[in-house]
Amino acid sequence: xxxxxxxxxxxxxxxAVDNLNIEVKDGEIYGLLGPNGSGKSTTMKILTGILSPSRxxxxxxxxxxxxxxxxxxxxxxxIPENQILYESLTPNELFNFLGGLRGVxxxxxxxxxxxxxxxxxxxxxxxQYIGTLSFGNKQKVAITxxxxxxxxxxxxxxxxxxxxxxxxxDTEGDPVQIQGEG
Ligand SMILES: Nc1ncnc2c1ncn2[C@@H]1O[C@H](COP(=O)(O)OP(=O)(O)OP(=O)(O)O)[C@@H](O)[C@H]1O
Ligand SMILES: [Mg+2]
Numbered sequence: 001x002x003x004x005x006x007x008x009x010x011x012x013x014x015x016a017v018d019n020l021n022i023e024v025k026d027g028e029i030y031g032l033l034g035p036n037g038s039g040k041s042t043t044m045k046i047l048t049g050i051l052s053p054s055r056x057x058x059x060x061x062x063x064x065x066x067x068x069x070x071x072x073x074x075x076x077x078x079i080p081e082n083q084i085l086y087e088s089l090t091p092n093e094l095f096n097f098l099g100g101l102r103g104v105x106x107x108x109x110x111x112x113x114x115x116x117x118x119x120x121x122x123x124x125x126x127x128q129y130i131g132t133l134s135f136g137n138k139q140k141v142a143i144t145x146x147x148x149x150x151x152x153x154x155x156x157x158x159x160x161x162x163x164x165x166x167x168x169x170d171t172e173g174d175p176v177q178i179q180g181e182g
Contacts, residue, residue, distance in 0.1 A: 001025055002047060006056035009042050016042040019056070048076050074102060077146035079139075087131030091122070091141045094130065095148060102149040109148065116144040 049069030
């Protein structure tokens with residue numbers, strides 16, 4: 001669950017987030033819509049422990065994001081607007097690296113990675129350098145990386161961009177349904 005109480009962020013004279021009060025219950029999918037510069041990314045940065053609020057509070061699963069930003073990072077999955085992936089690693093190397101950082105046990109890692117490999121039909125790219133993958137396949141790597149540790153919260157920087165389950169060159173394809181293990 002995500003909760004904000006009068007969440008406010010100022011950058012100098014700019015009021016980026018103005019008294020935001022939202023509540024997102026477990027299992028709900030919640031989108032922030034608004035004009036450019038209206039504070040969506042700033043809100044997400046606060047919720048993921050990257051920025052501190054100027055005033056007000058934000059909680060993710062009861063954790064105060066300002067006081068315990070590192071605890072929040074353990075339970076949040078984040079797919080950035082611009083993919084920042086290590087191009088000279090293979091997806092397999094990246095997943096192992098991230099799994100180690102987040103302390104995911106090996107047997108759980110295998111299960112999670114296999115789940116996404118199957119959902120995305122991604123097997124054949126597992127040992128290919130990320131830098132050589134197509135855009136859509138990089139997205140699949142980013143999504144898998146964000147969900148490896150079975151986070152409580154997924155922040156999808158650009159949720160309208162769909163990723164097909166099939167390896168196709170056109171933009172059609174069924175969106176892969178992603179469910180946590182609960
Ligand atoms: N690090 C920063 N320093 C100063 N001002 C900032 C900073 N980050 C954001 N802002 C300002 O805060 C306001 C909100 O920006 P933000 O990036 O949160 O908007 P957004 O809703 O994500 O916009 P977009 O739809 O363009 O992505 C803008 O006026 C922006 O210029
Ligand atoms: Mg933004």
